[in-house]
Amino acid sequence: MKYAIALLTGTFIILSSAVAQEAPDLAVVAVDDQIDQIRSAMPVINDQLAQLRATIPVHIQENLPLGLMFDSDVISRADRNDRDYRAGTRAIDQHDYEGAIKDLEQVINAKSKHSDAALYWKAYAQMKMGHSEGALATLTALNRLYPNSSWLNDAKALNAEARSQTGHPVSPETAADDELKVLALNGLMHSNPEQATPIIEKFVSDPKNSPQLRERALFVLARSSQPGAQKTVAAIAQGSANPDLQAKAIQYLAVTNAKESSDIFTGIYQRSSDPQVKRAALNALFLKKDANALVSIARHESNPQLKREAVQRLAAMKDKAATDYMLEILNK
């Protein structure tokens, strides 16, 4: 039984090595996965191997297949890669980008399980050091060497950022996906709001886009002081298609548009039946310092939770109408 475990494990390694010759990319990952599994069983397997070896004559031991010689060499390689990768990412955490690149290059050269991740973090470190051209080259290598890597999506975002640093930003029209499109539009909003605003307005208003994407796009739109942009934000704040988006729009409108009358928020509060939207309207009235509107809501609200929330906001306001209403409640 003991021999069987050791031999099976060895066979796995031999088979994986054979696969590696045919499809190196996939095989590296497969072998490393097996190494991880084997490593956890190493203490037992090593004992068994030692017992096995003791029973085999020396001249036969010398001719043992590679698979039975794996115990120290292969495992230490995996350990080293793991250690270097951890050291590299830790150096990034500590903003030691030069040190990070040194560690990560060891992992990249070893073509181990973490090599694709190491390429991503190397590009990230290069970006942080201002070496955008180098980062772009590293990301190209990641794309070429690991076309199925799970890091490619994040690499695309990094690539867009590096291109922006080199003065050749990705245009919204050519962005690879919607997430990158929103980032590209945010860049464009900074440099050319007239051009960006209509595109982002369409993006926010399109119900086919996911709610998360629309929320992000709404943030970009709310930053624009173009008249059309503020109208769109106000329309979403008063619409009722998506309560999450509506609540965000109310929040952004209250923060960005100082001239906007607070009547719009009172109207939203009265029309909506969604507690989240009502709460957003209460916050907006608080930000607008409209104590009279909040007192009116508190007086007429039949939902005790919402009434309490209106009173909470009034309690934080320095306003005669708010104070009078508080005294009225206390004297009841």
Next chain:
Amino acid sequence: MFEEQDQIHLTEGQALQILTGNAGDREKKHLATCETCQAEVESYRRTLDHVSRWAPPVRNACYGQSVWRQIAPAVRLRARCQRRRRWMLGAGLAASIAVFAVALYTSHEQRLTVPVSRQSVAANPAASERLLDIAVQDHVRRATSLLTRIEDQPEHAVEGFERDAISNLVAENRLYRQTAEQENDRKTAQLLSDLETALVVLKHDPARLPVSDVRELRKKLIVVGHSNGFGFSNISDFSDTQPKKIPL
């Protein structure tokens, strides 16, 4: 956690969930009856309140004079050197005029060919700042809540819905960091940059992020976020984006 053993106290993460308003009913029920945990939560609350009271140190009235005293010798030395090299002034001035003329021409050309407008951000920078603050505040609160939950999981187990939430947080983080960089808000950009590295690791391999790192980052978010107004403070606590059952 409290189904079988109500005598087990709240973890640090759960205590912070209480403070952020994200705790579940069981945690709240336990807190209501456990004096030890009440004291623990109260101590966290006091710490956070204390941190939030710290204001940047005020320069004293002699600050300008003391800086001048320190740099004056170097400035005087440079002035002496400049007197010695006055003969170079004529040539330098001519070169400067030439460079200035080229720069002026180039910038004029750029204005003609690239009609760059910064109206959106520059027209109302205060509003733009407030907008970023409010968005980052909500983002940091949700990230903190996520880290707290993950920290409490064995091996940082991440469930399916959390994986989606992390991906969404990463994308959101990039957008806000980019905006903070555009607005030269370095403090916020740095905070988001640190958060982004952790979120990207979590997205790909949660088990690889050491427990200590999750804890450190979460504490940093709470302390830095709290002092910047990004965390949970009195008024922001009743933001319209109250956490739902799954607040991400």
